[in-house]
Amino acid sequence: MVSLHEIVKGVSRTKPLYLEDSYLKEYYCKVLRYVKDKGKRGYIVLDQSIFHPKFGGQPSDKGIIKGKEFTFTVKKVLLYSDVLVHWGKVEGIEPSLLEDVVCKIDWDLRYKVMKLHTAGHILDYCLFKVYGKTINTLSAFHGPPTPYLAYQASIPNNEVLKKIENLANEIIKKGINVVIKWVSKNELKQNIINAPNLGRLPENDKYRIVMIDGLNAMPCTGTHVKNTSEIGKIVISGVEEIVDGFKLFYSLG
Numbered sequence: 507m508v509s510l511h512e513i514v515k516g517v518s519r520t521k522p523l524y525l526e527d528s529y530l531k532e533y534y535c536k537v538l539r540y541v542k543d544k545g546k547r548g549y550i551v552l553d554q555s556i557f558h559p560k561f562g563g564q565p566s567d568k569g570i571i572k573g574k575e576f577t578f579t580v581k582k583v584l585l586y587s588d589v590l591v592h593w594g595k596v597e598g599i600e601p602s603l604l605e606d607v608v609c610k611i612d613w614d615l616r617y618k619v620m621k622l623h624t625a626g627h628i629l630d631y632c633l634f635k636v637y638g639k640t641i642n643t644l645s646a647f648h649g650p651p652t653p654y655l656a657y658q659a660s661i662p663n664n665e666v667l668k669k670i671e672n673l674a675n676e677i678i679k680k681g682i683n684v685v686i687k688w689v690s691k692n693e694l695k696q697n698i699i700n701a702p703n704l705g706r707l708p709e710n711d712k713y714r715i716v717m718i719d720g721l722n723a724m725p726c727t728g729t730h731v732k733n734t735s736e737i738g739k740i741v742i743s744g745v746e747e748i749v750d751g752f753k754l755f756y757s758l759g
C-alpha cells in the first residue's frame with residue numbers, strides 16, 4: 507500500500523461534485539495523477555469527482571472510471587487533505603496525465619445510501635421528540651449490510667422504539683423536501699435546528715447544512731434524497747447496549 511500522503515503530494519484539491527448534486531450518476535473528469543499499486547491495482551486522482559469517499563458515516567461509492575484505453579474499477583474512495591483518491595483495478599493501459607475520462611457510479615448502491623442517510627437524520631429528529639432533547643450520536647453507518655446509528659442515551663424499550671418507528675414513517679409519508687444550503691461560519695448558529703454533535707464540529711469557513719423542513723437542519727457532507735417520500739419505509743430492526751449509549755439498527759422496508 508502506497509501512503510496517501512505520497513499520492514496526494516503537490517496535487518490540487520478535488521472538486522467534490524456530489525456535494526452540489528447527489529443525483530449525478532455520470533460525469534466527465536480529468537486524470538491528475540495515477541499511482542501504481544500491486545499488480546493491476548492503482549490509485550487515481552481526478553480534478554473533480556462524483557464518487558463519495560468513505561467518510562461521515564457513509565461507505566465509499568463504487569463504480570468505473572473509463573479512459574480511452576482503460577477501464578478502472580473503483581473499489582474504494584478515500585479523502586485525504588481535500589483530495590479524493592480512487593483505489594481500484596485497471597484493465598488496459600495505465601491512465602495518463604490530464605487524460606479525459608468518464609466516471610460512472612454504482613447508482614443502486616448510492617441511492618440506497620442516500621435513502622439511509624436521510625433516514626438517519628429523520629431518526630435523529632424522532633429521538634429528539636421522544637427523549638425531549640437533542641441526542642448526540644457516537645457513530646453511524648448509512649450503508650449495507652448493517653446500517654446503524656449509535657446514540658448517547660439510555661436504551662429505549664420496545665414501546666418507545668415503536669413510537670420512534672411510527673413517527674419516522676409518518677414523516678416519510680408527508681413528503682418533506684430536503685434542502686442543501688451553504689452558510690458561513692458567522693451564519694451557522696442561526697441556520698441550525700436540533701443539530702447533534704456541535705461540540706465536535708470541525709473549524710471551517712463555510713458549512714453545508716442539510717435541512718429537513720420542520721425537523722432539523724445540521725452540518726453534513728453526505729448525499730441525501732430530495733424528498734423524504736423517496737425513502738419508502740424505515741424499519742427499526744433492533745437495539746444493542748454499548749458503552750455510553752445504544753446502537754439502533756435500521757433498514758429500508
Ligand SMILES: [Zn+2]
Nearest residue numbers: 623726727728
Ligand atoms: Zn448527515
